[in-house]
Structures are given as structure tokens and as C-alpha cells.
Amino acid sequence: xxxxxxxxxxxxxxxxxxxxxxxxxxxxxxxxxxxxxxxxxxxxxxxxxxxxxxxxxxxxxxxxxxxxxxxxxxxxxxxxxxxxxxxxxxxxxxxxxxxxxxxxxxxxxxxxxxxxxxxxxxxxxxxxxxxxxxxxxxxxxxxxxxxxxxxxxxxxxxxxxxxxxxxxxxxxxxxxxxxxxxxxxxxxxxxxxxx
Amino acid sequence: xxxxxxxxxxxxxxxxxxxxxxxxxxxxxxxxxxxxxxxxxxxxxxxxxxxxxxxxxxxxxxxxxxxxxxxxxxxxxxxxxxxxxxxxxxxxxxxxxxxxxxxxxxxxxxxxxxxxxxxxxxxxxxxxxxxxxxxxxxxxxxxxxxxxxxxxxxxxxxxxxxxxxxx
Numbered sequence: 001x002x003x004x005x006x007x008x009x010x011x012x013x014x015x016x017x018x019x020x021x022x023x024x025x026x027x028x029x030x031x032x033x034x035x036x037x038x039x040x041x042x043x044x045x046x047x048x049x050x051x052x053x054x055x056x057x058x059x060x061x062x063x064x065x066x067x068x069x070x071x072x073x074x075x076x077x078x079x080x081x082x083x084x085x086x087x088x089x090x091x092x093x094x095x096x097x098x099x100x101x102x103x104x105x106x107x108x109x110x111x112x113x114x115x116x117x118x119x120x121x122x123x124x125x126x127x128x129x130x131x132x133x134x135x136x137x138x139x140x141x142x143x144x145x146x147x148x149x150x151x152x153x154x155x156x157x158x159x160x161x162x163x164x165x166x167x168x169x170x171x172x173x174x175x176x177x178x179x180x181x182x183x184x185x186x187x188x189x190x191x192x193x194x195x
Numbered sequence: 196x197x198x199x200x201x202x203x204x205x206x207x208x209x210x211x212x213x214x215x216x217x218x219x220x221x222x223x224x225x226x227x228x229x230x231x232x233x234x235x236x237x238x239x240x241x242x243x244x245x246x247x248x249x250x251x252x253x254x255x256x257x258x259x260x261x262x263x264x265x266x267x268x269x270x271x272x273x274x275x276x277x278x279x280x281x282x283x284x285x286x287x288x289x290x291x292x293x294x295x296x297x298x299x300x301x302x303x304x305x306x307x308x309x310x311x312x313x314x315x316x317x318x319x320x321x322x323x324x325x326x327x328x329x330x331x332x333x334x335x336x337x338x339x340x341x342x343x344x345x346x347x348x349x350x351x352x353x354x355x356x357x358x359x360x361x362x
Contacts, residue, residue, distance in 0.1 A: 039277075039278070044239070044240065044241065044245060045238075045344070046234060046235075046236045046238055046239065046245060046344075046347075046349055047278075047308075047310070047342045047343065047344070047349065048308060048341070048342050048343070048344050049278050049280065049307055049308050049342055050277075050278060056344075057238075057344040058344065059238060059240075060236075060238035060239055060240045061240070
């Protein structure tokens with residue numbers, strides 16, 4: 001009985017060795033993956049998997065992945081939110097991101113969600129396409145600033161700020177001009193946006 | 196009835212008395228090696244080539260003992276550096292001598308994204324007793340797969356080396 005067990009063990013030896021070999025290769029592969037670099041911004045790439053998480057391979061270099069269109073993922077994301085657009089009311093968003101984002105932002109309509117989709121809905125009420133000084137959501141006395149015809153109501157101001165901070169970027173440069181133009185420029189740091 | 200009985204008995208006797216014919220046997224060889232090389236694409240911006248990923252290759256060849264001059268091969272591909280990947284390659288191998296063979300194949304990376312191409316190469320084998328050392332330069336063109344950023348053909352010039360044995 002004992003000899004039989006020994007023989008059986010001997011017979012299963014090569015299979016066990018092969019299984020151990022493949023397991024060793026898999027372990028080496030996983031270990032190597034954990035140790036090597038990860039294709040950060042600007043690194044050369046010829047394959048999409050050459051770039052690390054949050055980056056896409058565009059024209060041979062790893063670029064920040066800002067949207068669903070890798071070809072437009074270049075870090076040129078200066079986002080400008082104007083409180084009173086000259087023709088279509090407030091909320092016109094000039095987003096230099098990609099074509100899909102621009103196409104999905106109809107004037108006066110619902111704005112596109114940010115990359116995380118976590119924005120609270122903007123005010124898309126009656127002031128969507130109306131002239132700025134003619135129609136506001138709330139009574140004029142409560143929203144206008146010093147009777148100067150400032151056309152940014154409280155909800156819009158909050159929404160504009162959300163557009164800049166929607167990426168969870170605490171360091172976003174949000175600059176609000178207090179003049180009658182009520183232009184709020186939001187500059188996104190592309191590196192933080194990807195993070 | 197008698198005729199069927201005699202026929203069946205004759206068949207059984209012939210079946211058990213006949214010697215087994217010498218059928219062809221499958222000759223299997225396998226090995227393991229390490230490979231790397233150069234890669235190029237029209238996406239490349241600096242220089243002519245980049246270093247290709249280092250890979251562990253596990254080649255197997257199968258051929259009949261009645262026709263040892265040709266066979267088929269399967270190669271396991273484990274990319275390990277700087278990124279990991281897993282693939283397979285199917286080959287037609289033609290031996291031009293005991294220590295020299297050439298092949299054409301279809302390499303495919305299947306994970307984490309896909310690449311499919313064609314390759315051609317030669318295999319130099321240095322016998323060392325029961326085992327041997329192989330040296331395998333190859334060229335590959337990879338035009339298909341989700342791992343390619345757009346319509347760009349990836350070219351590989353690879354060299355693999357390792358040990359092999361006949362099972």
C-alpha cells in the first residue's frame with residue numbers, strides 16, 4: 001500500500017512540476033507588473049496599454065484622459081463660464097474639451113454633467129434664453145446686485161462654481177469678476193482633473 | 196447461422212492475432228525562454244525604434260515522426276515588462292536541418308487588450324544532450340487589435356532565447 005502511494009506520487013510529479021512552473025510564471029508576471037513604471041504624462045507609447053491609469057495614448061504620447069474621446073484629451077482645458085452670454089442668456093459654457101462635450105451643451109438647455117457626473121442640476125428655468133436684464137428666476141430685489149443689471153442669479157453662480165469643482169479639484173482656480181459682466185473663469189488643472 | 200458464426204469467429208481471431216501496425220507518433224518539443232527587441236510605429240516621435248516589451252515565451256512544437264521536416268507550433272507569450280500582457284501564437288514550422296528551422300505565425304495578445312498580427316522568423320537550436328538552447332530572431336507586423344491607438348501598424352523585431360527539450 002505504501003509503495004503504491006509512492007508510485008502514485010511519482011507519476012503525478014511531472015504534472016505537479018508543470019503546474020508549479022506556470023504558477024511561478026504567473027507570479028513573476030504579477031510581481032513585475034507591480035514593480036515597473038506606469039506610463040505617466042508625456043511618456044512615449046505605441047500601445048494604449050503603455051499608458052497608466054487615467055492616461056490615454058495620443059499621437060505617441062501618454063495624455064491625460066479627460067473624456068471619452070482620447071483624440072481630444074490634450075491638456076488644454078481652460079474652462080470659462082460666463083454669467084451672461086450676449087446672445088443666449090446665462091449659463092453659456094465655453095468648454096475647450098472635446099466635440100462631444102460641446103455638442104451636448106445646447107444653449108439655454110441643460111448643461112452637460114461634469115466628468116464624474118456628480119454635479120447637482122443647474123437652474124434651467126425661465127432665464128434660459130431670455131435677455132439677462134429682463135427675466136430672472138427670483139424677484140429682482142433679491143438677486144440683482146446694487147441695481148446694476150448684473151445678470152447672474154444665485155443658482156447660476158452656484159452652478160458655475162460646481163462646473164469648476166465638479167472634478168473634486170480643490171485647487172481649481174475659480175475667479176469671479178464682480179463687475180456687471182459677471183464673468184466667472186474657471187481654469188481646470190488637467191493633471192488634477194485626471195486624478 | 197453457421198456462416199455468421201464462422202465469420203464472427205474469424206474476425207475475432209484475426210483481430211486479436213494481428214500485430215499492431217506502426218502508426219505515426221507525435222513528436223513534441225517544448226521550452227521556455229526570454230525575449231525582447233525593438234518596436235516601431237508611425238506614432239513614434241523620437242528616434243526610429245523603442246524597446247519592445249520583455250516577454251517570457253513558452254514554445255511547443257508538434258510534428259509527426261514520419262515527417263519530421265514540418266510541424267505546427269504554439270507559443271505562450273507572457274509580457275512582463277514594462278507592462279504585462281498575455282498572448283498566444285500559432286505557427287507553421289519548417290525544419291531545414293536538425294538545428295535550424297523557420298516559421299510563419301500569427302501572434303495574438305489577448306489580455307489586457309488585443310493585438311493580432313503576423314510574424315516570420317528562424318530558430319537556431321544548439322543541442323546540449325537531452326536539452327538544447329534555442330535562439331530565435333523574428334519580425335512581426337501587428338495591424339489589428341484594441342491595443343493599437345488608431346490605425347497604426349506596430350512592428351516588432353524580437354529575439355528570444357531559452358532552453359528546450361523533446362518530450
